[in-house]
Amino acid sequence: MTTLNRSTRRRLKQLNQIPSVWEGDRRPLSPDGESDTEAKGDCILWVDGSQGVVRAIDMVTSESGPEAVVRTLLRAMEYPQGPVKPARPQKIVVRDREIQFFLRGVLQELDIAIEHVPTLPLIDELFREFQENANTQPPQLPPQYADRLMQAAYEIWNAAPWEYLEEHQIVSIELNRWDIGTLYVSVMGMSGMEYGILLYRSLDSLKRFRATVLQEEESLEKLEEAFLGQDCLFVTFESAADLQEDEDIDLSDLAFSEIEPNFGNIHPLEGLRASLFEEEALILLTALEGFNRFLRAQRRQLAGDTFPSLSNRYRISVPQEDSQTGTQQASVKVATLPDISKELLKMIEWEDEEDDEVLSLKAMPVLRDDLVPQNSFLSIGMVSWEMVEYLRMSLGQNPSMEKVEALGDGLPVILIQTSRPKAKTLIEKIQAAGGVKGIFFNPGEDPFEDNTYDLGIIQTNNEEMHVFGEFIQNDPIHAEARKKWDRRCKKTKGHCALLISKGLTGASRGNPQLQDMMALFEARSLSHKELGLGTLQRMLQVDWE
Template identity: 30%
Template sequence: MRLPTATIRRLLNLPQVADIWVGGGRSLNSDNDEVFCAAWLDPKEQLVRTMEIRQFPPTPEQLMRLLVQAIESPHHPQAQPCRPHAIIVDDRELQFFLRGVVAPLDIQVEYQARVPLLDDFFELMAAEVTSDDPDLEGLPREYVPLYKRKIRELAQLDIWRRLNHVTPFKLHCSSWDCPTLFAVLVNPQGASRDFGLMLHRGEEALRNFWQQIDQEDPYLDEEDDDRLEETVLRNDCLFLNVSEVDEADLDNDLSFVLRGHAYTIEVGVVHPLEGIRHFYAPEEAEMVYVAIASLIKFWKKTKKQFEQEAYPELNLRFQIPSPCHCALSYQVQVATAPEMMPGIDEDTEESQSLCQIPIDTEAIPEEAYILFKRFPPKELGELQAAVAYHQRGEIPEEFKGYPVLTIQTKKSAAAAIAAKIAEEGGIHHLTVFPLSGPEQIVMLLAQTNANHLWLLDTFDAESGSLLLDWIKEVNDLDGACGLAVAYGVTGKTRRQPTLKQIVGLFETSLVFSFVDTQRPPTPQPIEISKP
């Protein structure tokens, strides 16, 4: 993975100093919840150039994003934008990752097993620390009136009301740093008048975006800010949002009036290694302006064809003059991309194809309970030793609770289910499949290593809260989870089976919206120790 060309060019324009910076991340061991701090320090100037506190361990990508901020927009008011001669980290994996990414910036990456300055700094960070984002202009000054006029023209075409949010347009211009962009409309939701445009940098970026939307976003809690942020930061795109504001906010340079309503423009860039940046560099502002102008011309010429056909196959070329350089123009090819639609509309296609795969709807008795359990390390060890059927899987070395989906039924049925799973080579993975339709039904499935699909349960919008909470716990362990089979469906232990009543534990993983019946059966060894 590499930084965008425009970002590399922008950072190379900053002066390089002989200083050596140090950076890394640590757990702060908060009294309430475990929190983590990541930072880049300048020992010579005795400055904290960037710092971030969050609820998850910092990843190499996050530390790279912070390094870009440390170079370009340091948080400390006395720090000037510049590139260091070298950086020192105390993590080998981070060193290898950063070496490849910062090579174009002429920055050396060194490793030390222990960096005393970092240790001392993180010891001081026991309390919550905040830092404000730098106050940056979203657009270069000369582009502000141009954008307001061009976006008002685009908005008056009302494309957002005519096309859905999975209708991409392919824009190609050999003069751009990223020659091919895929433009996707962000539609108004409900009574909202807000709208937007996302310009994904390449086909892979667009496919990755829609894959995460289809497979992950339905299971994310809107209040889980850290995980939502990590999902957003996997994108690689330029974005432009147009949001309705109060008339009192019209003094903002990027505000304008459209059809009697006040709006403001927000621009930005998202990249896995750079993070979210709320401004355009001049070449990015030029590129996005040309892209918008191309879309306007394309829609005016093809509007009637879209009225006759939902998504016609079209390919047109336009010459767009530069808004700021009178001697410069761009040849832009704008096309629909029907070949991308099957990949983008994957949720519907997978739901339809899933209906064609045989699913055993009677594997789990009707009188069974589906329980969402969580076992601390000690209890998990006791459970592993107690069950008659055990499938070993990959369990993180450190965890607070191991999520186990537990089927509780009658004693004879529990024994039969555990034996059947063992006969089919154990559980390959669990999966959650949202089905299209207003009912928002979600199927919870298990695929055995004999490539059979077992329907464990179905959930609707009202009954799915427990499933969503359990999925969040599984996500915290990178998908690791277990499937257990227990008895005791009546009596005092109903919904609370004891360790003695759990007859089988199958350690596996959760993979969203995924079924693979084309691979050969891959039975796993099951430890059987019947009493």
């Protein structure tokens, strides 16, 4: 048996011993002693029966040994909660024989009587209150609406509106029921960070939140305040498995069975609540089903290059609030809001103009560094000509590039691997710029560091230049990769390509498989000397008006 250190016993004996009887016990909080969630476990309580105060309380896992009871008791003696002073009791009473025997062995020489009693009146009353409070807590979803809400949420996940709708592209859902006029939907997920939809109760709340986020992106306190100041319902998605905080997982790479929807409400006066009351559940259910029907009907137009003006009206069958079986018809109008979306986009573009840090050189073209997603996996390598033929057939290539002779061992490629939504956005940006014209490496330096760099640069057919990577020149791995790149490009007579794939956080990270490859842009290998850029320095571009 583990015993107290001599120094600990001496310290405890120095505490004032008061003529009190303390009750102590350990019980499960869940009904019938069953723990069905991680949040539930065993509760340890130490109560001063003479003064009627709780001196210490702890939640522990059901697997914890009897040592946990002692730890809570020592805290009750030395660091009690509430308006009581540190002290040592004259007597302890418990209802569990095992705990009694364990305490007798551990608390020797502390002059504390430890007795067994059949009941603990104070603790019994406290646990009754705990259980009543637990039973009165509402579930996350009202049971009568839970199945349909879950089904509607999973339909949203399957529809994946974040693949073609950005956060500023707002869709309205007109209800005119339950004291709600119109909800304004903002879709999250195109960035690959967090997936879900926010349904704002007012345009003012939506605009105010987005403006605050853009202005206060460096202040965590103000961002949290802005987040809690929203007025909206929400559905978000997360992994059903327990993940470590530092695990970087893109949910789009997970199987359908591994996805779990969450529902809730945010209000400036209520804060965040991860549950819905009955009326909120009815509102969200009606809105989600209307939104799902709109996505099915208009997906092709929504996925186009523009955000068109679209509108549909639907009749949604919803449960009657005063009936367990009856239904009623709710008329729902779902529409896109191009004008509002343009207004929100201007807010984003204004911030980008003020804050965009780029690589530039006086009298030289601006090099942008906002094309390739952050934290992408970059690789300088080669794919076989057989693979090139397959990718040409399945993915397509730059329309301006002629098919070249298969020279050398394969086609030199720059691989950019990121999440599926980010890869899709990257591909769309390159396509909007006319495809890739050339790829080259240019020397660069940072005036605040001693290192010199190889700047990997993509030139698109609209003559813009985009930095895709910064590689330290004297790094042996990069130096070898550059030699192979130059040698392979010489064999292919300057023919190379940009390969874009998904699967950044999956098993194929760093080694994408065929099913991960999303685009192949064939291009020319350019020489920085021909372009005459010289050594580039990192500078902050400021536009003066």
